[in-house]
Amino acid sequence: MNDNPISQARFQQKGDTRRSARVSAETVSTFAVAILCVVLLLGARFISPSLGSWSQVETVLVLGSFLVVLSFGQGLVILTGGLDLSLPAVATLGGILATNWVGASDPAAWYLLPLVLLACGCVGFLSAAGIVWLKVPPFIMTLAMSIIVSSLLLGYTKGTPRGAAPDIAVALMKGQVLGLPAPVLFLVAFVLLGWLFQSRSIYGRYLYAIGTNVEAARIAGAPVTAMRILPYVVSAVSAGFAGLMLVGYSSGATLRMGDSYLLPSIAAVVIGGSSILGGRGTFLGTVGGAILLTTLGTIISAIGLEFGLRTIIEGAIVLVALLLLREELFQKLGSLWR
Amino acid sequence: MSDIATAGASGSAPSAVRSGSAPRHRLWRLTQGAGLILGLYVLLYALYAYQQPRALDSYAIAALMNNTAPLALAAAGQTLVVLSRGFDLSIAGVISLTNVVLAVYPLEGPGGALLSLLVCLAIGGAVGAVNGWLVAYLRLQSIAATLATMIICQGIALVILNAPGGAVSDWIADELTGRLWGVVPVSGLVVAVVIGLWLLVRRTDYGIALYAIGADEPAAALSGVNVRRTRFLTFVAAGMLYGLAGLMLSAQTATGNPNSGTPLLLLSFAAVALGGTSLSGGRGGLFASVMGAATLTLLQKVLFSSGVSSFYTGLFQGVVLIVAVVFSGLLTRIGERK
Amino acid sequence: AGPKDGKKYKIYLSLSYSGNAWQSEAANIVKALAATPPYNDLVELKEVISGADPQAQISAYESMIDAGADGIVSFPISATALNRTIKRGCEQGVLFFMYDATVTESCAYNVSYLSSGFGENSAQALVNALGGKGKIFLSRGVPGNSVDQRHTDGAKHIFAKYPGIEVVSEYYSFWDDRTTQQETAKALAAHPDVQGIWAQAGEYGAIQALLDKGGNLVPVTGENSNGFRLALADPAMQAKGLTGVSAGSPPAQSGYAFKLMMEILTGKRELKPTNIEYPLPWVPADKVKLCAGEKFEDGCNVFPKDRVPSSFVTEVLNPVLLPELNIDSALNGTPVKGATIQPLPAEIVKAANEPGINCARCEAAKDQYKLTKVAPTVN
Amino acid sequence: MTDATGRPDTGERHLSSREMRAAGVSKSYGATVALEHADIALKAGEVHALLGENGAGKSTLVRIFTGAVIPDRGEMRLHGEIYAPRSIIEARKREVATAFQELSLVPNLSVAQNFLLPALAGRGSPLISHRHVLARGAEILERHGLTRIDPAARIGDLPLAERQRIEIARAIENAGRVLILDEPTASLAETDWLFEQIGKARARGVAILYISHRLAEVREICSSATVLRNGRSIGTVGLASASDGDIFEMMVGHRVEHARRPARAVDAARTPRLAVENLAGHGLRGVSLHLGAGEILGVAALEGQGQRGLFRLLAGLETPAGGVIRVDGKLAAYRNPRAALRCGSGISYLPEERKTEGILAGLSAATNVVLPLLPRVGRAGFIGRRDEEKAAQPSADQVALNPRYLGFAIGDLSGGNQQKALMARTLATGARTLLLFDPTRGVDVGTKESIYAAIRAFAERGGSVLFYSSELPEIVQLADRCLVLYGGQVFRELQGDDIAEQTLVAAMIGHDPCAPAARAPAPFATPAHAVAENAR
Numbered sequence A: 001m002n003d004n005p006i007s008q009a010r011f012q013q014k015g016d017t018r019r020s021a022r023v024s025a026e027t028v029s030t031f032a033v034a035i036l037c038v039v040l041l042l043g044a045r046f047i048s049p050s051l052g053s054w055s056q057v058e059t060v061l062v063l064g065s066f067l068v069v070l071s072f073g074q075g076l077v078i079l080t081g082g083l084d085l086s087l088p089a090v091a092t093l094g095g096i097l098a099t100n101w102v103g104a105s106d107p108a109a110w111y112l113l114p115l116v117l118l119a120c121g122c123v124g125f126l127s128a129a130g131i132v133w134l135k136v137p138p139f140i141m142t143l144a145m146s147i148i149v150s151s152l153l154l155g156y157t158k159g160t161p162r163g164a165a166p167d168i169a170v171a172l173m174k175g176q177v178l179g180l181p182a183p184v185l186f187l188v189a190f191v192l193l194g195w196l197f198q199s200r201s202i203y204g205r206y207l208y209a210i211g212t213n214v215e216a217a218r219i220a221g222a223p224v225t226a227m228r229i230l231p232y233v234v235s236a237v238s239a240g241f242a243g244l245m246l247v248g249y250s251s252g253a254t255l256r257m258g259d260s261y262l263l264p265s266i267a268a269v270v271i272g273g274s275s276i277l278g279g280r281g282t283f284l285g286t287v288g289g290a291i292l293l294t295t296l297g298t299i300i301s302a303i304g305l306e307f308g309l310r311t312i313i314e315g316a317i318v319l320v321a322l323l324l325l326r327e328e329l330f331q332k333l334g335s336l337w338r
Numbered sequence B: 001m002s003d004i005a006t007a008g009a010s011g012s013a014p015s016a017v018r019s020g021s022a023p024r025h026r027l028w029r030l031t032q033g034a035g036l037i038l039g040l041y042v043l044l045y046a047l048y049a050y051q052q053p054r055a056l057d058s059y060a061i062a063a064l065m066n067n068t069a070p071l072a073l074a075a076a077g078q079t080l081v082v083l084s085r086g087f088d089l090s091i092a093g094v095i096s097l098t099n100v101v102l103a104v105y106p107l108e109g110p111g112g113a114l115l116s117l118l119v120c121l122a123i124g125g126a127v128g129a130v131n132g133w134l135v136a137y138l139r140l141q142s143i144a145a146t147l148a149t150m151i152i153c154q155g156i157a158l159v160i161l162n163a164p165g166g167a168v169s170d171w172i173a174d175e176l177t178g179r180l181w182g183v184v185p186v187s188g189l190v191v192a193v194v195i196g197l198w199l200l201v202r203r204t205d206y207g208i209a210l211y212a213i214g215a216d217e218p219a220a221a222l223s224g225v226n227v228r229r230t231r232f233l234t235f236v237a238a239g240m241l242y243g244l245a246g247l248m249l250s251a252q253t254a255t256g257n258p259n260s261g262t263p264l265l266l267l268s269f270a271a272v273a274l275g276g277t278s279l280s281g282g283r284g285g286l287f288a289s290v291m292g293a294a295t296l297t298l299l300q301k302v303l304f305s306s307g308v309s310s311f312y313t314g315l316f317q318g319v320v321l322i323v324a325v326v327f328s329g330l331l332t333r334i335g336e337r338k
Numbered sequence C: 001a002g003p004k005d006g007k008k009y010k011i012y013l014s015l016s017y018s019g020n021a022w023q024s025e026a027a028n029i030v031k032a033l034a035a036t037p038p039y040n041d042l043v044e045l046k047e048v049i050s051g052a053d054p055q056a057q058i059s060a061y062e063s064m065i066d067a068g069a070d071g072i073v074s075f076p077i078s079a080t081a082l083n084r085t086i087k088r089g090c091e092q093g094v095l096f097f098m099y100d101a102t103v104t105e106s107c108a109y110n111v112s113y114l115s116s117g118f119g120e121n122s123a124q125a126l127v128n129a130l131g132g133k134g135k136i137f138l139s140r141g142v143p144g145n146s147v148d149q150r151h152t153d154g155a156k157h158i159f160a161k162y163p164g165i166e167v168v169s170e171y172y173s174f175w176d177d178r179t180t181q182q183e184t185a186k187a188l189a190a191h192p193d194v195q196g197i198w199a200q201a202g203e204y205g206a207i208q209a210l211l212d213k214g215g216n217l218v219p220v221t222g223e224n225s226n227g228f229r230l231a232l233a234d235p236a237m238q239a240k241g242l243t244g245v246s247a248g249s250p251p252a253q254s255g256y257a258f259k260l261m262m263e264i265l266t267g268k269r270e271l272k273p274t275n276i277e278y279p280l281p282w283v284p285a286d287k288v289k290l291c292a293g294e295k296f297e298d299g300c301n302v303f304p305k306d307r308v309p310s311s312f313v314t315e316v317l318n319p320v321l322l323p324e325l326n327i328d329s330a331l332n333g334t335p336v337k338g339a340t341i342q343p344l345p346a347e348i349v350k351a352a353n354e355p356g357i358n359c360a361r362c363e364a365a366k367d368q369y370k371l372t373k374v375a376p377t378v379n
Numbered sequence D: 001m002t003d004a005t006g007r008p009d010t011g012e013r014h015l016s017s018r019e020m021r022a023a024g025v026s027k028s029y030g031a032t033v034a035l036e037h038a039d040i041a042l043k044a045g046e047v048h049a050l051l052g053e054n055g056a057g058k059s060t061l062v063r064i065f066t067g068a069v070i071p072d073r074g075e076m077r078l079h080g081e082i083y084a085p086r087s088i089i090e091a092r093k094r095e096v097a098t099a100f101q102e103l104s105l106v107p108n109l110s111v112a113q114n115f116l117l118p119a120l121a122g123r124g125s126p127l128i129s130h131r132h133v134l135a136r137g138a139e140i141l142e143r144h145g146l147t148r149i150d151p152a153a154r155i156g157d158l159p160l161a162e163r164q165r166i167e168i169a170r171a172i173e174n175a176g177r178v179l180i181l182d183e184p185t186a187s188l189a190e191t192d193w194l195f196e197q198i199g200k201a202r203a204r205g206v207a208i209l210y211i212s213h214r215l216a217e218v219r220e221i222c223s224s225a226t227v228l229r230n231g232r233s234i235g236t237v238g239l240a241s242a243s244d245g246d247i248f249e250m251m252v253g254h255r256v257e258h259a260r261r262p263a264r265a266v267d268a269a270r271t272p273r274l275a276v277e278n279l280a281g282h283g284l285r286g287v288s289l290h291l292g293a294g295e296i297l298g299v300a301a302l303e304g305q306g307q308r309g310l311f312r313l314l315a316g317l318e319t320p321a322g323g324v325i326r327v328d329g330k331l332a333a334y335r336n337p338r339a340a341l342r343c344g345s346g347i348s349y350l351p352e353e354r355k356t357e358g359i360l361a362g363l364s365a366a367t368n369v370v371l372p373l374l375p376r377v378g379r380a381g382f383i384g385r386r387d388e389e390k391a392a393q394p395s396a397d398q399v400a401l402n403p404r405y406l407g408f409a410i411g412d413l414s415g416g417n418q419q420k421a422l423m424a425r426t427l428a429t430g431a432r433t434l435l436l437f438d439p440t441r442g443v444d445v446g447t448k449e450s451i452y453a454a455i456r457a458f459a460e461r462g463g464s465v466l467f468y469s470s471e472l473p474e475i476v477q478l479a480d481r482c483l484v485l486y487g488g489q490v491f492r493e494l495q496g497d498d499i500a501e502q503t504l505v506a507a508m509i510g511h512d513p514c515a516p517a518a519r520a521p522a523p524f525a526t527p528a529h530a531v532a533e534n535a536r
């Protein structure tokens, strides 16, 4: 029947419009975030002449790198319809262990650091286990895990984290490679890998499938259990790594290192166009979200207003971003330009 | 309590089942309702009373109630939003905001108290309306929209009061934390009234609609339910409850603190989950969440009197949270199994 | 009141756990003192951590009172929220000793450096270092915290006198090195040409941010982290332009508070509830002196890099008030072998009124912000 | 214009005053034209069919009639007055109601509550009396001969068929003037109950719009039919005068011919691909069957005779309470579909509910097709759109799925194409045994033909197929052999040319020609349904 001219004609007309409508929805929202960042950066010049400079971009990228790494994991978890509230605690875990087990110039770092990440991974696995087998809602399981991990850390350090940052971590955050700050290059590499994993690997595909409809994915023969565990482990490992970066950046660990990143990590993902219900969103969007938030932070702090007003402005801009990046908006646009 | 009342208190759209399967029926109510959490609470209280004989004199009870009321009311509001399949982060902002307003503009005497009450409800209602508008009409994801409004409210709170201070009117501070005829704790009464209202609301068309949109929005819409209005009203009602929580918090601390709401944010979700309300909407109830909140505050007492090393209290809280949720989930599933 | 029929005094230590080294050092030395003879047989110490939530601390106090506490040593989370509970405790004969942060309830003892003018003195020192003019940052503590507010008011009172001083950026660093470093980095992006930084705890992060940027260092005033003091004394850093003074909040306050309370409980001292001032630590760059041993001896006031983390707060020891302690006590809460509790100097310094901070309905002194440590060298 | 029966508008005022007319109605979503130009007129007391391929615009028109979608252009008149509902409620006020294709019942509410949504509270007080609600619910069930259903039961606990009946009953309750049934039989195995209700409504003078892809039942109940193609109404015919061929041609644009597949004998000597011995649990009470290479084995049954259980057990979605499964002669104990795929020569399952168990809406059709074989598609774990589309191509061709669609989000495809994609998936897995549960539910003739062809070709290539169908003609056309399930057991097995609709119907209701007196239940269907309810 498909070779019937009439239906062919209809297929083309309908089909193609629908496809492009979709494509634009995803990519446009990613671009939109990027554009928003640039606009903010340039707009910043009006606040202070030395803003909008390359050096500010550098600062943004360095400070943003933590959030990007954290929201990569958060993004994967959200992609499967979950939520990871244990990120801050695990990041702290990573930082504390790195300083306690490894320390400054420890030759054993090459196998100790992987062990640190492994430990973090285990926490992620425990959360996943609770969610998959005990059927605890992700929100609660990860919340409980974070309470537990924090209290264990408190006990373990008796309140005073010791030790110094491993050289590798310091090099990663402070080093220079061919004239560029190492963290910036690292960020580029990480984004590339993250994108490959989420959008170009079979694992990414599975995660999208599960986030869309677990039951259908199971029936289709996807390795559902494994793929429901994976994001939490990855998320925990990347959180641990973020902890390592933080330690390298400020050459020392504190027990509240990760705290300030929880809500931003979620915000970055959502602003980046992902659905909190799972199944939709891209890592590039998330990166955009993270950079957007960091840029905002640097600019806000330069505004000479009292903290309260600054906070209001920050919230307002987040809101505006959300409104601008609404899915419907792009579908409307998508249909307008034809 | 009558059939309906329990069903009401317990939440889940009441579903009596043919007398044939009466046992299942009872189990169903138990699991769907506050039965489990109620049991846990009684158990903990017994333990507490055993360790701490003073626990039973009316002062201790009142003190505990005063301590519970703010979280209980906050959780009550959160429950409404969760039932409609949403998350509300603005809870932290609204409570801080009402608290600083009460501390900076204290209104003396019973009349002033009444006015203050209205102010709190107004503030909460207004923020709720904004959330409702953003989520129900502009279709923003609730977690994102309320994150933004939360930040903004925090900002406003800081503008009104940039450091702890101010004094809540004596009448509020004393009467709302006192006891009627030296026995009945007022804070307890306030919570009781809210539960009473809920029992009624549960039996209105709005109540049914709330559960309907939480479980299956498209179906509810095609069944003629006005989804947007229901969702909007839900956020408004929730906001008002946060306002009330703010009032009770102010009564207890008698002073203003621009960050006072923050600690209640995640706790409110923990309480909701402890009460067995499903975070994916459509199942659970307000009363159960109130009990969940009460359990969380009681837990502090029990852990204190059982002399757990303060480093590790978090460990216990986390574990209790998981165990309780696993249990209620288990029972629910048994209840649903044919 | 002696320990009733051989039973020990029930003492509770109630913390706000704010996560910085400061809090745990303060707690550790109390534990160490309680384990030092003769207190080890007199005292049964229990510690409770109440996060940053006043409600949790209220509940903790309630529990302690019901458990029949003799005394409560505490870092109060709020200056006013706890008052009602404290009042009830006093009525039941419980002694309340607050350290560092304070409460306005008059039946409690406040032991704090707050009235000792950290803000104004450090600000003046910075002004002097800058010769009365220059662009500066204010690195503050926790937004909406009264301690932070008091420090800042004092500082701004001074800066206001110098039109040449321009506060180009003011940000909150949550008394944490890492946050200070990040916030300072942000501010530097907008104002690379900053000439001085006035900081509260976390100051070492400000220096790291400056170093990250490459460029030169500038005068920095801050609190008492080991890292900061080492930096101040480091010739390389000085060559880059770093000067400043290390002052601010001493964790040692908790130990002082605890010993005062014990002396009252054991009847060695008569003292009605009042506000007691803890002297402001004051270590300008040229006064920084490395300690060879475990204690502050012959005027040394900072420890070697490999001995403690840079975030370690040095002013936890005090040769006069707390001779019993060494850094292990601060790091692990362990008593010093062979040490016994030494009596405190008889006289105490009464703290000035700080409305809303250490007294409820009271007037601030006219000379609230008078300088005690430095004199203006410019005007 | 001319109205439904082609008569000029003039005359018959009295009648036209009691009809529902739509003229030149159209609706587009962005650039997608859902409905281009539809004219239709429904007469009071008449059942009017709406026919068309998947995506022809039927549901859209329905949604417009019910106020769920607002048309871009066109005029509608109800009993003479302008009719332009802006919401479901407005439509109901005008006594127009629909039983939707994707059911519109709320799972966590009781049957009674669903009946009365959105206004459960009676006139007087804002408070709902639950007893009152239950009573009214019971009444309604009574009125539609559904007394076996408990008005207090949660919708979510009821089997699909009962849900569909309740959806229909609710629509009838609210439809004083116009009743719209969008594919009401999609999950009903027998039509008697439905037609009885339609009869009553018709008698009350309700105008009824009936949408179905099953021409047989359309002929049985409808007097005239309007055909939609590509969003245009291309005409209205009296069903008496039009042959199936004519109608199909109007729908698809070309003739479709049916040919029964010559039954092929499978030599019993070779070990069967799939052998099952008294499988029990999930509605089964000891079922044994064997499926040979190259064989197409049909399963016929009324709703809820255990067929669902049988397929889900074989697919590895449920675990049997008893009995053994052999694949290629070897004992098999797989616990999930993934394992089933890898078991022996492989077992692949096409699920029952396309929208909830089948498609992954947001993902491209290609991804949906290759999901089971991703590892084979990817290069060292990496994969791109192209790879997927290339890998999906062959099996897409087998079901004649237009390759253009491979790049679309499957959710945007019409149900027919969605179904083709899912069929392509089961083929793509490379499994030699297919379990197809109602493979052509709610898809149009053209799509059906493509799917049949694919199934036959697969069997020709030596593949084995076990399929259940709610449409007897389908079984008659496809099956080499047929099992009739009744009350969770294999009630009869039919070979080759014995597979005829009459025989099947008889067997499905437990009527055994050999032993007439034996266990032939008297009234049609009802007992079977009694079983159905308990079976689940």
Ligand SMILES: Nc1ncnc2c1ncn2[C@@H]1O[C@H](COP(=O)(O)OP(=O)(O)OP(=O)(O)O)[C@@H](O)[C@H]1O
Pocket: A014, D029, D032, D033, D034, D035, D052, D053, D054, D055, D056, D057, D058, D059, D060, D061, D101, D414, D415, D416, D442
């Ligand atoms: N929500 C929508 N967004 C965009 N296009 C739509 C939407 N709904 C329908 N369409 C378009 O309208 C066409 C007709 O859809 P409709 O559901 O009416 O088909 P149908 O005749 O009901 O098909 P079926 O027989 O499978 O039910 C679709 O093919 C699609 O192109």
Ligand SMILES: Nc1ncnc2c1ncn2[C@@H]1O[C@H](COP(=O)(O)OP(=O)(O)OP(=O)(O)O)[C@@H](O)[C@H]1O
Pocket: A018, D029, D032, D054, D055, D059, D101, D183, D411, D412, D413, D414, D415, D416, D441, D442, D443
């Ligand atoms: N976002 C969209 N863009 C374009 N078309 C869409 C979109 N969503 C749905 N459609 C179209 O709307 C129709 C959905 O209609 P509906 O689901 O009622 O029936 P169907 O899926 O077409 O077929 P079936 O009767 O088998 O269910 C599909 O034909 C699909 O092509």
Ligand SMILES: O[C@@H]1[C@@H](O)[C@H](O)OC[C@H]1O
Pocket: C018, C020, C022, C023, C100, C101, C141, C147, C175, C200, C201, C223, C248, C249
């Ligand atoms: O007084 C402050 C103290 O409370 C905080 O913990 O550390 C920094 C000090 O300024």
Ligand SMILES: [Mg+2]
Pocket: D058, D059, D060, D101, D182
């Ligand atoms: Mg349709």
Ligand SMILES: [Mg+2]
Pocket: D055, D059, D101, D415
């Ligand atoms: Mg359809």
